[in-house]
Amino acid sequence: MRNQSNEEGREVASLDRRSFLKTSASSTLFASMVGFGGDASCAELRGAHAPRGFENAFGRDEYEARWSRVQAAMAAAGYENLVVWQRSAGTYDKVGDVYWMTNFQTYGTGQDPPTDATGAPWTFSAVLIRKGQAPELHVGLTEEDIDRPNLFFGKLVMHEPNMMMKFAEYLRKMGIEGRVAVVGDDVLPGMSDRVLRRHTPQIEWVAEYRLLQGPQLVKSPREIELYREAGALVSSALDAAMKAMISGERSCEAAARAASILIAGGGGFHRISINHGPMMQNVLSKAYYGYDTRAPNPGDLVTVWIYGPILAGYWMDPGRTTVCGTRPTPTQKALVEDCANFVEKMVKAIAPGATPRETGIRWAEIEREGKYFDGGKRDSWMSGQAFGHGLGTSLGGFSIPLGDADIGLFGYRRSSEILMPGMVLTAEAFLSRHGIGNAGFENNFIVTESGTELLDKAPMLYW
Numbered sequence: 001m002r003n004q005s006n007e008e009g010r011e012v013a014s015l016d017r018r019s020f021l022k023t024s025a026s027s028t029l030f031a032s033m034v035g036f037g038g039d040a041s042c043a044e045l046r047g048a049h050a051p052r053g054f055e056n057a058f059g060r061d062e063y064e065a066r067w068s069r070v071q072a073a074m075a076a077a078g079y080e081n082l083v084v085w086q087r088s089a090g091t092y093d094k095v096g097d098v099y100w101m102t103n104f105q106t107y108g109t110g111q112d113p114p115t116d117a118t119g120a121p122w123t124f125s126a127v128l129i130r131k132g133q134a135p136e137l138h139v140g141l142t143e144e145d146i147d148r149p150n151l152f153f154g155k156l157v158m159h160e161p162n163m164m165m166k167f168a169e170y171l172r173k174m175g176i177e178g179r180v181a182v183v184g185d186d187v188l189p190g191m192s193d194r195v196l197r198r199h200t201p202q203i204e205w206v207a208e209y210r211l212l213q214g215p216q217l218v219k220s221p222r223e224i225e226l227y228r229e230a231g232a233l234v235s236s237a238l239d240a241a242m243k244a245m246i247s248g249e250r251s252c253e254a255a256a257r258a259a260s261i262l263i264a265g266g267g268g269f270h271r272i273s274i275n276h277g278p279m280m281q282n283v284l285s286k287a288y289y290g291y292d293t294r295a296p297n298p299g300d301l302v303t304v305w306i307y308g309p310i311l312a313g314y315w316m317d318p319g320r321t322t323v324c325g326t327r328p329t330p331t332q333k334a335l336v337e338d339c340a341n342f343v344e345k346m347v348k349a350i351a352p353g354a355t356p357r358e359t360g361i362r363w364a365e366i367e368r369e370g371k372y373f374d375g376g377k378r379d380s381w382m383s384g385q386a387f388g389h390g391l392g393t394s395l396g397g398f399s400i401p402l403g404d405a406d407i408g409l410f411g412y413r414r415s416s417e418i419l420m421p422g423m424v425l426t427a428e429a430f431l432s433r434h435g436i437g438n439a440g441f442e443n444n445f446i447v448t449e450s451g452t453e454l455l456d457k458a459p460m461l462y463w
Helices: 002-021 024-031 040-046 060-077 096-102 163-173 190-198 213-217 221-246 251-264 330-348 356-370
Strands: 081-087 124-130 136-139 155-158 178-183 203-207 271-277 301-311 314-316 319-323 385-391 395-401 424-433 437-447 452-454
Touching: 060 096, 060 124, 060 213, 081 096, 096 124, 124 163, 136 163, 163 190, 213 395, 221 251, 221 271, 221 301, 221 314, 221 319, 221 424, 221 437, 251 271, 251 301, 301 437, 314 385, 319 330, 330 356, 330 385, 330 424, 330 437, 330 452, 356 385, 356 395
Parallel strands: 081 178, 136 155, 178 203
Antiparallel strands: 081 124, 124 136, 271 301, 301 314, 301 319, 319 437, 385 395, 385 424, 424 437, 437 452
């Protein structure tokens, strides 16, 4: 009965948002954002319908389908039990898998005291999946600290006062022993992991960081719809930030324009990276927040990258390069256009049924044909690099390194699954020209039956 009520509530919430978008109040809101990406061109990038937000993105049937795919992956790998860890609190970096299966995340600061007395319940949580059973959500919080009506699970287990000790006790009580797969071996700090292992001597914990990759690769129709909404939103934000930098605004002001669009659209971000300089030695910003208080000078190279859970927890990370004032020198123009052209060709080379290795080899052929890396100097460790990766409720996972390499940029290991319609992937490249500087571009797209559908529609070139 409770689940039926939840579904009805989701419909009402969606209708309320759609109704609001038709009112004069919504027109006033978006009109007030002129100068913050609210002009006609940004409205076109947003699309005819504003994103619906993240509050009620999916129904229980969506989650049950996910659980079935996870059960199949467990069976194929020979596991009867799986534990998935999540770190959320004040960050999004390791929230993906538990969130994807249950819609749960914590809301603490992530600044837990260095003690094993509590198991950091405001930061860490876990899902236990047993063969043939719906997932169990394990938390160290109280009932009043969770949003039960919006969560999806077969069973909720609360462990107080010590998450790790009580979870270990529960595993023993349930007779769980032998080989147990664990996703998130990189999530738990050593302090908590030692407590858990010390109190579960009957379990052989087996790290399986790729076990949930397969079940999440091909997106459902609702996930695809949501990605289109996220693509329109981040395109508008990226376009606003690029135009602000072209006009010579400070990078913090450009970031604010992008952030305002994302937040007003019901979304969010992990980092807005804005960098600039005469030769811009690094494409991505090294600043603490990703932006600083400096403004570019006319003729400076400029990059903007927006990445994070743009909408409903689903990650995107498009990036662009241009020149402040849009009057590039001939050499700057060649650098930026070559990089944009390379990425566009990488996207066009995507073919359903191809393997990541075949795709990476084709990308290397495209680079050699276009001589895109010629004239480069390793001013930055990213210069003269290209690769692609998967997108979902976390970043990475599926990876396509350039050429025949097993490990690509940022250390991502090449995946083995073939490209299939419904995957959401990226293509990105970083070029360097000695004495000129660096440029980078990234596109996000859906793999379709015939090729790709581009999600980030901000212009590639701004001249």
